[in-house]
Amino acid sequence: MSEHDALSTEVMDALVQASFTVMAALSQVAAAHEMSLTQLRVLAILRDHEPKIAELAAHLGQDRSSVSGLVDRSVRRGLIRRTRSTEDARAVQVTLTAQGQSLAAEITAQIADLVVPLIQRLNATEQKRLSALLGRLLDEQIGQVAAG
Amino acid sequence: MSEHDALSTEVMDALVQASFTVMAALSQVAAAHEMSLTQLRVLAILRDHEPKIAELAAHLGQDRSSVSGLVDRSVRRGLIRRTRSTEDARAVQVTLTAQGQSLAAEITAQIADLVVPLIQRLNATEQKRLSALLGRLLDEQIGQVAAG
DNA sequence: TATTGTTATACTCTATAACTATA
């Protein structure tokens, strides 16, 4: 448990507050479609990938059994489908249905409609600066913390 | 469902990605103490406030009954306590116990230990710039989205 | 033997509806 300087702490507070604002926007859009944030993440991932259950679980940081249930519920809603892998008869490939693709696109647009107005409080130069600074922050992944 | 320019979209992506990184850090610290993100938020709120159940519910954006259960579980762990309000015999004031205060401080430090190293990839000038830009973004609250 | 996914089980989180005590 170390000490940190005042400026870093100030930036951290701003970052945490901004994150809660962004997450509130994502949650609001998810809730408008009666979905959880995790279901929304699954849809977003599936726009660009056809992961197996285990890959999806790793990406979400959850257990395979949790993801199996998660997939169940979205399959029941007609948003995604399971396909048996041809290479490995144990594995399942998860993909979007046409309905899922359409919903994913709608959700993306709704998120943009909430977040872009905030961003446009900055002029183009400031936007480029913010994007670059955030990019620098995210070059690598975050560490691990020990239990207390 | 409107269109947005490429720069705004780029900034939005950076912002969303940064938010997921920050939330992952918060979740990791919460999990290390076998708590949910919401329980962690409650602890953070209680560091500076002694809210009634209804106030806490409003702050978290949840139903009073949900918060009642949330409070139950933290009371059972000895982190917070319920106090009957002296002004209104119906109301309950929620406060941290000594153990809760100590845990809240520990959690705050652990979050800083994860997030500050990211921030320190930027020099002091850049940190001030980032803080200022995020501050501008957050001046007001976010709008509402209609269901699809 | 090890891995992939599912199922059974248990607990947390959340909301709605109904209730009580108080205002």
Added chain:
DNA sequence: TATAGTTATAGAGTATAACAATA
């Protein structure tokens, strides 16, 4: 009547453990 909080109930989300099928 209205408000503050709780309880009952139900469904989603999550993890652990045990399992069948496949590698």
